Amino acid sequence: MMKKTRTRTRPEKKTKKSDTFTVTSQGPLLESLVTAFPGKSRKLLKAVLRDSQIKVNNRTVTQFDHPLKPGQVVEVSWDKSSPQKRPHGLNIIFEDDDIIVVNKPAGLLTVATDKEKRKTAYSLLSEYVKTEDPDNKIFIVHRIDRETSGLLLFAKNEKIKLKIQETWISTIKERTYIAAVEGEVKRESGTITSYLNESKAFIVYSSQNPRVGKKAVTHYKTLKSNKDFSLLQVNLETGRKHQIRVHMQDIGHPVVGDIKYGSRIKPIGRLGLHAQGLVFTHPKTNELCSFETGIPEKFNQLFKQNQK
Known part of the structure; x- marks a missing residue:
């Protein structure tokens, strides 16, 4: 599946080593590492990712689900890098x-x-x-x-x-957020469109009047819900200040912990908003770069019981 080569340098007292393989089929980075190095534990492979010891086409990558493409070269350094690099x-x-x-x-x-x-x-x-x-x-x-x-x-x-x-509009292909909001959102998906304007008190207001603000478009999909909370995946068509927070207030489901925009409770001790996904065209190589993080565990805690 993958072609591997091993390179070694020879310091006087300690031998440093790295392994390199060429990707032959697409898939997430961690799974490719598991396949390429069956003798290495999953725990060790996660550690070298965390410690910035892996490069894909000479670029440092720490994301375990970074998508690999055939022909890319992955280099793994088994020696932990200097802590000052983090x-x-x-x-x-x-x-x-x-x-x-x-x-x-x-x-x-x-x-x-x-x-x-x-x-x-x-x-x-x-x-x-x-x-x-x-x-x-x-x-x-x-x-x-x-x-x-x-x-x-x-x-x-x-x-x-x-x-x-x-070139923001053409460069940034997708921005995805996860929002934990108050109440049960019964619609599976929806789009919110309004015009946003900021007051002198730094509060953003929503209006249907195009003459009093900048157009803002928010798309959402309900991932799960119960009688008290809903978890939404939100995609921004525009990127206005406080856009998601104001639009969630508009539909009667403010982001949890967002006292500024209508929330009355703080069940997770923080604002229930997480920038989960980012897709953009690399400004120099023109490659499509896609990154995604997991849903914060505090968000999931809201749905441990009475899941819909």
């Missing part, structure tokens, strides 16, 4: 010379504000890239709310940042 509190999903995709935890700002200037996703990544070269920089491409977890894309140089932002 930013504490931020999971790097993918990295190459031009971009970084991370899974941001809830509670962490994307970028500094007047009240918080130190610990942000931006500052953590800035410190991370400077460990390799003090002149390295990170550039913000887009943002997600502080209390929203999930996928964020950053550029590693200004040229790439501008290219993505200037």
